[in-house]
Amino acid sequence: MAGNRAVAYKGPGTVEVIDTEYPTFELKDGPGVNPANVGRQVRHGVILKTVTTNICGSDQHMVRGRTTAPTDLVLGHEITGEVVEVGPDVEFIKVGDIVSVPFNIACGRCRNCKERKTGICLNVNPDRPGSAYGYVDMGGWVGGQAEYVLVPYADWNLLKFPDRDQALEKIMDLTMLSDIFPTGFHGAVTAGVGVGSTVYVAGAGPVGLAAATGALLLGAAVVIVGDMNADRLKQAASFGCETVDLTKGGPAEQIEQILGVPEVDCGVDAVGFEARGHGKDAGHEAPATVLNSLMEITAAGGALGIPGLYVTGDPGGIDEAAKKGSLSLSLGTGWAKSLSFTTGQCPVMKYNRQLMMAILNDRVSIGKNVNAKAIGLDEAPQGYAEFDAGAATKFVLDPNGYVRN
Known part of the structure; x- marks a missing residue:
């Protein structure tokens, strides 16, 4: 069984890279996981090997101690990855696909999802409408600032890039599509x-x-x-x-x-x-x-x-x-x-395909505009500190060497 490493919140002002479990197709108990979600089967999900995962200002609110986030919560809701395992109920997403993950977790089945209100899905968070990876009070789905991450409802949630080589060439722009x-x-x-x-x-x-x-x-x-x-x-x-x-x-x-x-x-x-x-x-x-x-x-x-x-x-x-x-x-x-x-969460799927096309056809350079910078997973604590200090930089974590290789 493969291992996994991830960035975890350790208390106000502190994040650490920790050893954690490789994801499975079942939600397990852990920091921030809603008890009603423990044991939930995710046959409709995939496991991604993370290509890029970004540090977000929303993460900083938690790291500063400005939310009720629990210690040891694995962070990260801005995820791009390569599919390495698919659940038995996944039909269209395949191993090897490079995909963008909307930070909203949505089932694709409820009334809100059918009305394109994927930021307030009714079925993924027992506490309230809406959910996200690695975020306080958002259902307890494990964050993606990690080497590997589980994504549920894969056929619905994932945006597949049409060409692998083109996606990796433009990854510093495409990574911004998750959020x-x-x-x-x-x-x-x-x-x-x-x-x-x-x-x-x-x-x-x-x-x-x-x-x-x-x-x-x-x-x-x-x-x-x-x-x-x-x-x-x-x-x-x-x-x-x-x-x-x-x-x-x-x-x-x-x-x-x-x-x-x-x-x-x-x-x-x-x-x-x-x-x-x-x-x-x-x-x-x-x-x-x-x-x-x-x-x-x-x-x-x-x-x-x-x-x-x-x-x-x-x-x-x-x-x-x-x-x-x-x-x-x-x-x-x-x-x-x-x-x-x-107000409220952006319904990412309302826009991400169109913005992907703008990037792939050189109509916009979002990575350049936000001054994106790739760093290794072990550099995450430094990236958080520099971002919190006001660096004019969007830090992009590269846990598995896709960007640097």
Whole structure:
């Protein structure tokens, strides 16, 4: 029996590479696994040898101790892999296929899945709609920052790349299809971005840069990205975005300097619940800052796409309300301006095939735009530390040497 190694959360601020079990076609008890899922048979699944698996800002929320994630939880929901075993109920996916794994785990059978709402599948998480690999309160499906990982409902969930050699050649772009590219694109789509739009993206981390890339792909006339990190703003500028330095104050005045008016057609929140104040308050956590500022600067009748993560349990919240995910939103502003809001997990399968085609046909270079960098599995703790410190880099783990060989 083959072994397995994986990246595990060991407590606030700490991840380690551990020896763990090779996956089987049955869910076993372990950190974060919902008791109702223990013993669940996965005859419809496959086992992947991981090609790439990325460090995500959502993982960082857990690693910082800002969720209720249990110690020893195996991390990782951004997975690309090669099929090495197939369950007896798998019909179309074959050994040797190179595939992208949507971070949403979906059954393909429930009402929501049939309506393309795969981010809120009803059958994969006994606690609530929606599930993901290696994430707190998401059903306990083992994470993919590992050498091998189990993927359920393989015929439904997996996006097979049409040509192995082409896929491996473009893997630093294709690896973004599991989460951040569709997630950022979803933020732009739900914000109403179209040809000629002016767009403000709050946050120049990888999801924000993916949202900016998506906005440009959708035909936006001007994409403005706001952040407090100079290196990340420089990365946004490298592929044609205007930038706003939020250490100098809120976005409205700086947007007016760019556009001539202090508002945009479309707003995207790519920051989430660990947002900080602007200007003189830049060093202080203020979780409603981004949402309230977006309502102020988005034109009446516009929309906000909110791919940034918000949680119902935050042990590090600034007050009792924030610890439960309750924020002081200026909902009256949103109501008065007839703004629309879209929140929640991106339904990855709604977008991943189209974005794959854009990558394979050289219409977009998402890996370059987010400054993707491949590192070995043993370098994961360093990658987490550098990302947490603000590196303008999307770290791509290469557990089995596919990228480097």
